[in-house]
Amino acid sequence: MLDLDLLxxxxxxxxxxxxxxxxxxxxxxxxxxxxxxxxxEASAGCTLLNRDGRKVALTEEGERLLGYARRILALSAEAxxxxxxxxxxxxxxxxxxxxxxxxxxxxxxxxxxxxRPGVRLHVRCGLSCDLSADLARGExxxxxxxxxxxxxxxxxAWPERPVxxxxxxxxxxxxxxxxxxxxPQGCIYRNRAVHSLEQAGMAWRIAYESPNILGLQAALSxxxxxxxxxxxxxxxxxxxxxxxxxxxxxxxxxxxxxLADGAGGAARDLADALAKFCSDLMAxxxxxxx
Numbered sequence: 024m025l026d027l028d029l030l031x032x033x034x035x036x037x038x039x040x041x042x043x044x045x046x047x048x049x050x051x052x053x054x055x056x057x058x059x060x061x062x063x064e065a066s067a068g069c070t071l072l073n074r075d076g077r078k079v080a081l082t083e084e085g086e087r088l089l090g091y092a093r094r095i096l097a098l099s100a101e102a103x104x105x106x107x108x109x110x111x112x113x114x115x116x117x118x119x120x121x122x123x124x125x126x127x128x129x130x131x132x133x134x135x136x137x138x139r140p141g142v143r144l145h146v147r148c149g150l151s152c153d154l155s156a157d158l159a160r161g162e163x164x165x166x167x168x169x170x171x172x173x174x175x176x177x178x179x180a181w182p183e184r185p186v187x188x189x190x191x192x193x194x195x196x197x198x199x200x201x202x203x204x205x206x207p208q209g210c211i212y213r214n215r216a217v218h219s220l221e222q223a224g225m226a227w228r229i230a231y232e233s234p235n236i237l238g239l240q241a242a243l244s245x246x247x248x249x250x251x252x253x254x255x256x257x258x259x260x261x262x263x264x265x266x267x268x269x270x271x272x273x274x275x276x277x278x279x280x281x282l283a284d285g286a287g288g289a290a291r292d293l294a295d296a297l298a299k300f301c302s303d304l305m306a307x308x309x310x311x312x313x
Contacts, residue, residue, distance in 0.1 A: 025066060027099055030092040032059035033071065037089060041079055090161025094285065101287075113289045116145045118154035118166035122206075122236040122256060123278065124304060128167075131300040135293055142289045150234060152209035155281075164283050164290040167297060169211050169253075172277035179280045179298040181305050185212055185251050185273050187264040193246030195268050202230030202248030204239050215273050216251035223271035255308065 035045040035056070042053045042060075051059075064071050071085035081089065097114070119128055125148070136144050147154070151168035158166040172182060189195055196202050201220060205213040220227045230248035233239050236256060243250055244260040251273060257263060264270055280301065282294055 025063070025092075025095070027096065029059050029063040029066070030095055032056050033063055033085075034089070034092050034096065036060060036072065036079060037081065037085075086160070090159070094161050094283075113141060113287065114143050114145060115287075115290045115293055116147070116162065116164045117293065118147045118149065118157055118163045118168065120151050120154065120168055121148050121234070122252065123167065123169075124255060125236070127304070128297075128300065131297065132293075135296045139289065139292070142293070144293075150206060150210060152211070158281055158283055161283060164286050165280070165294050165297070167278065167280050167301070169276050169278055171211070172275055174277075177279040177281040178294045179301065181278045181301055182275050183253050183278050184275045185215055186254050186257070187249055187268070187270045187273075188243055188252055188257055188261050189249045189264055190244045190246045191260050191262045193244075195264060196246075196248055200226035200228040203227050204231045204233075204242045204248040204250040205229055206239070207232055207234055211276050212251045212253070215276065219251075219271040219273045225271070 032045065032051075036042060039045040039047075042056050046053045046056045060072060067084070067088065069084040070082050071088060072079045073082055101113070117132065119125070119132070129146075132144065132146060136142065147157070147163070149157075151170065154163065154166045154168040155170065157163045158168075169183065172180075203213075203216055205216065207213075217227060231239070231242040233242070236252075239250055239252070240256065240258060240261070242248065244258075249264065249270075250256075253276075254263070266272060278301065280294055280298055282290060286294075
């Protein structure tokens with residue numbers, strides 16, 4: 024059985040980025056924290072951290088343990104609170120994508136929080152590829168993200184059909200290569216765009232890259248290139264392109280809502296509320312385009 028103090032030291036080193044700062048967090052000396060990590064590695068039977076001077080980096084085994092360590096420590100704190108009759112609010116960590124109905128989605132999350140004073144929410148907004156990875160590592164309890172369709176194993180899923188988008192008053196960029204406006208590497212829309220263009224024998228280049236949807240929308244409006252995004256990203260400053268502009272068809276993607284293994288009741292209640300929000304939103308969008 025892994026010692027809680029050793030796991031706490033391990034998580035502190037990872038979060039602080041080094042032994043000295045970790046020692047300050049847990050009120051121990053650097054040498055004591057270093058000894059605790061060595062004891063944890065001996066107990067686990069593998070190296071968890073690579074040391075490079077003052078910097079540390081997770082090994083593959085360390086990355087695998089990190090999610091478990093966070094969950095073990097959280098469960099330990101929850102059990103102590105329950106036995107002590109503590110009324111500390113339950114923590115639910117939620118990940119939401121930057122490019123999916125961010126304002127109404129945030130409003131739905133806020134409405135849930137208002138009805139559940141016994142739940143403390145920690146919300147992270149980011150790229151789908153990062154949210155999916157964070158959920159798998161145990162760093163999120165609930166996550167909404169985009170992925171390849173039909174993989175299963177989620178709380179709920181909805182189909183999405185990406186579209187090619189350009190500025191409303193901008194000509195379609197001509198010439199070779201095609202200038203792309205895209206999220207950073209790892210985004211499913213970026214991968215779809217690149218793969219579709221290459222299958223069609225069309226060269227491409229990244230003309231504008233941004234980790235947030237507002238940056239991409241601004242770049243499209245200014246005519247810096249074209250993007251492959253979900254229909255919901257289209258504003259009055261944009262227009263949808265199709266094969267008549269010489270662009271290849273693109274297969275659908277999927278929006279999914281997923282729960283971490285062992286997610287508690289509060290996380291499941293939040294997932295149910297978000298599933299209803301997404302289903303209602305998709306139904307309205309479908310009715311509006313019918």
